[in-house]
Amino acid sequence: MSGSNGKIAICPGSYDPITYGHLDTIKRAARIFERVIVGVVNQPVRKQQTMFSADERKQFIESAIEDVENIHIEVFDTLLVEFARKHEASVLVKGLRAISDFEYEFEMNQLNRKLDPGIESMYLMASPEFSFLSSSGVKEMAAFGGDFTDLVPRRVAEGLKERYGR
Numbered sequence: 125m126s127g128s129n130g131k132i133a134i135c136p137g138s139y140d141p142i143t144y145g146h147l148d149t150i151k152r153a154a155r156i157f158e159r160v161i162v163g164v165v166n167q168p169v170r171k172q173q174t175m176f177s178a179d180e181r182k183q184f185i186e187s188a189i190e191d192v193e194n195i196h197i198e199v200f201d202t203l204l205v206e207f208a209r210k211h212e213a214s215v216l217v218k219g220l221r222a223i224s225d226f227e228y229e230f231e232m233n234q235l236n237r238k239l240d241p242g243i244e245s246m247y248l249m250a251s252p253e254f255s256f257l258s259s260s261g262v263k264e265m266a267a268f269g270g271d272f273t274d275l276v277p278r279r280v281a282e283g284l285k286e287r288y289g290r
């Protein structure tokens with residue numbers, strides 16, 4: 125089932141790489157909104173160089189959601205609100221895990237609201253089974269040889285193992 129309210133939502137992120145937690149948020153958004161655009165930021169300003177290129181990150185997402193027809197994936201290199209306007213999207217959807225996410229998301233919400241008050245931000249609470257899950261945690265597990273294969277899609281697990289030569 126997909127939403128029938130005619131609204132388009134953006135699920136933005138670095139997705140370096142995508143995890144089952146991100147996928148859960150994206151798929152839940154796709155059940156609420158008519159269309160969901162997954163916006164993969166080319167180079168996040170506040171973070172270090174990404175581990176995977178924007179194309180690799182996009183391909184990982186594509187391989188994980190090929191069964192959902194109202195989800196579209198695109199790399200962007202602009203302000204998020206500009207990306208949303210380009211797609212005529214009126215809502216930004218993000219997942220929220222713990223209190224630690226809240227402060228950062230609160231700030232981003234205010235900045236985006238200042239840039240374009242017509243675009244609303246909405247938050248989906250992480251499903252309990254993913255509330256601990258982050259891309260950086262998975263990368264750390266991969267770096268030190270931990271088993272992370274049930275936390276990310278198969279292609280991502282392969283990419284991480286390749287990257288760490290395991």
Ligand code: PNS
Pocket residue numbers: 136137138139165168169202203204205232235236
């Ligand atoms: O997964 P992340 O790293 O939390 O996602 C961050 C993202 C992509 C939402 C953020 O970096 C972003 O929106 N970048 C585009 C520039 C922008 O519009 N920044 C917010 C207002 S200044």
